[in-house]
Amino acid sequence: MTSLAKAGGTLRPATPARGRPRSEAVERAIVEGVMKLLEDGVPLAELSIERIARTAGVGKAAIYRRWSGKEELFVDVVRTAEPPDPPLPGTSMRDDIVVLLESLRQRGLVTRTSAILHNVHAQMKQSPKLWASYHEAVIAPRRRVGLEVLRRGLENGELRTDLDLELVNDLFVGPMLVRAIMRPDDDLPEGLSEQIVDAVLEGLRPVSSPSVSSPTP
Amino acid sequence: MTSLAKAGGTLRPATPARGRPRSEAVERAIVEGVMKLLEDGVPLAELSIERIARTAGVGKAAIYRRWSGKEELFVDVVRTAEPPDPPLPGTSMRDDIVVLLESLRQRGLVTRTSAILHNVHAQMKQSPKLWASYHEAVIAPRRRVGLEVLRRGLENGELRTDLDLELVNDLFVGPMLVRAIMRPDDDLPEGLSEQIVDAVLEGLRPVSSPSVSSPTP
Amino acid sequence: MTSLAKAGGTLRPATPARGRPRSEAVERAIVEGVMKLLEDGVPLAELSIERIARTAGVGKAAIYRRWSGKEELFVDVVRTAEPPDPPLPGTSMRDDIVVLLESLRQRGLVTRTSAILHNVHAQMKQSPKLWASYHEAVIAPRRRVGLEVLRRGLENGELRTDLDLELVNDLFVGPMLVRAIMRPDDDLPEGLSEQIVDAVLEGLRPVSSPSVSSPTP
């Protein structure tokens, strides 16, 4: 966690402090430069290392010294732009899940973060190892929080006991994702999180259903 | 719509048949060339127009004559690689949804299709107009099928009446998506579609829940 | 000779005429660009390919397509800038040699040619193969002319018969060279060629020398 909080380049050599140390200001200037360009609406495809260096007022070598390529750099940019995890109320499993979904929904709205995340996310999917790195640093921790919330709900009797928790988690997260990723033009209305949580918790079958279900073959 | 159904290049001139007609063999060679390269594991980022032309044994101009760029070409490639819509059993809403989710799940598995779709999908998200085109040609039709299934279920009393159908659709599609997109390493087990459908239809709350829900603030 | 007269790039592929032919205008623009820069007093060390391309309004690739590097390009530049061989009077060996030396002397004076030759000559000495190429194209032909003049002089009885013609040639050329190369600041006065030729032909020993020479051991 500390290594994540410290963020920064991924190419730091093992040997300690020899020669002039790398300037943190340069590090910041590069990441900020990428963000500035993304905010200004520059398409991700036009984000060349040369342009980033020009914008940040930095030599190309200063970038390659820290990151081995465009994608590695973007992981750090995303990490920096990620909003902090929201505090959980803890009053109930349902309330906690609503808060988690809300934080997911917010990310598709805030200008700065959104512009950055939206593009970079897609870009990183093209490099498996990059995606792995992003997954480990950003996605997995949030997923663990969600599973922990579900585990507590299970202990408190707030959840059916016959289902895989991983699947349950996806039932909540999925609907939000399908809107953020597949339908980016649609806005995400404010009550969406609660609608999803309540619908999933209650089920979609009408109260007195005629039970038309066919048995599994 | 017809032009989309017919697939092929999008730059066909309005004027009919003058001079030497465009060779369909060239058209096929190009699309097949892209697919071959993707199947061979060439990263999408390394798919240059020049390499495609070289592989297909075709001049660059022949490509630019048909498509205005890499992305437009990819839309046609994806369209060609898309598996056909599965026939719906029609026995019940639940069964129809299971079939639709199954066809979604399959796409993450079949080698040829998967290799192509996975990469190209991510790529296209980077170009808004491309995404729109892909959305209209591929995603929207399937979504319409799903909504139609839900509408019939609603009429038959198989569904709660107090929910937005769009949201209901996302409740089913989302969990499958979150696994295909966000967790590509995990396999998609065979019974997954039914698990999702049944869980969403029944709800997650235990039969005699203590109803710990806190009122919305 | 024809290949030299045609000059031009040295990387022309063996296969004849396929695709768009190379533009001669581009060829000229590049060579002229180098000359312009040299005339403008740009030090040879600052003549980067990038700058040449910028000056000539040409892409870097257009240069690398024709020449494999800076040095190869310079050979052609020099070849283009070389003044034509002067016509020989043929009245006598002495007169012919004077004319040849004069043409050598002139080269150190004319602004355009001089500025170019002076620098480039030094540069090329650093690459053995380049030097070989330059030697074959420029130096050797002139040397052959000089030796031919001497051969005719020998037949006409204008020359001692006990000396190697190569050495005799160097006796004439050397003094001019030592001034042009080793003492570039000194000017080359107008009567220099005749002074050299006559002194070498007559010898430096006084008419009635005391003959102080010691015998060779």
Added chain:
Amino acid sequence: MTSLAKAGGTLRPATPARGRPRSEAVERAIVEGVMKLLEDGVPLAELSIERIARTAGVGKAAIYRRWSGKEELFVDVVRTAEPPDPPLPGTSMRDDIVVLLESLRQRGLVTRTSAILHNVHAQMKQSPKLWASYHEAVIAPRRRVGLEVLRRGLENGELRTDLDLELVNDLFVGPMLVRAIMRPDDDLPEGLSEQIVDAVLEGLRPVSSPSVSSPTP
């Protein structure tokens, strides 16, 4: 002159001895490093300051503290590699000149010295001030020795009195130069110096020449 004899860096500050004095070992290591690289056949063009520093096991700053650039450094390298002036026999002008030419000839042969001088000489011609520096330190002194020998020969009646001594000097030096510089592949045979001296002293015209010379226009 003393400063040259002392050799070493040219950037010594005016203020005397404060702080840690410069290590002579570093000085030597740098010059030796350049020589080692040249002997190993590294082309002069590939002799970067960074590579020299690496080879010498020295920081780049240590080099820039002593010399203001690559060329300045090379002057000192050449100066170190220069063979000492040969002792003159003094028996006659002819013998002295033969010895001087011999020392010139030798330089093109000895491995170590030759490899260094040959390249560096060409390089320095590209920088006028460098050339001036090299000229003053190396070339001019030898030239002065040659002129002094000629002056003594003139006094002793060993030389025609109607010629400029500078020109006479060039008549001797030139032929050796044209072979060393323009035809580096040819070897310089052992009797060459005497051949040149005797031919120049005696003249090339046959004993009873038909005097075909045409009068100067």
Added chain:
DNA sequence: GCCTAACCGAGACGGTACGTCACGTCTTTTA
């Protein structure tokens, strides 16, 4: 026996140029 200034190797800094590659356009010959 400190103090202090200049040295030392190492290496980061903003730059410039390298030679390669792909872009999308254009200009040929061939069919």
Added chain:
DNA sequence: TAAAAGACGTGACGTACCGTCTCGGTTAGGC
């Protein structure tokens, strides 16, 4: 007139050096 071929200007790629500037750590006098 479309076809393959390939040259065109443009501009990014990742590397190597440039000459300057910190770093932490010596290494000498002068006090």
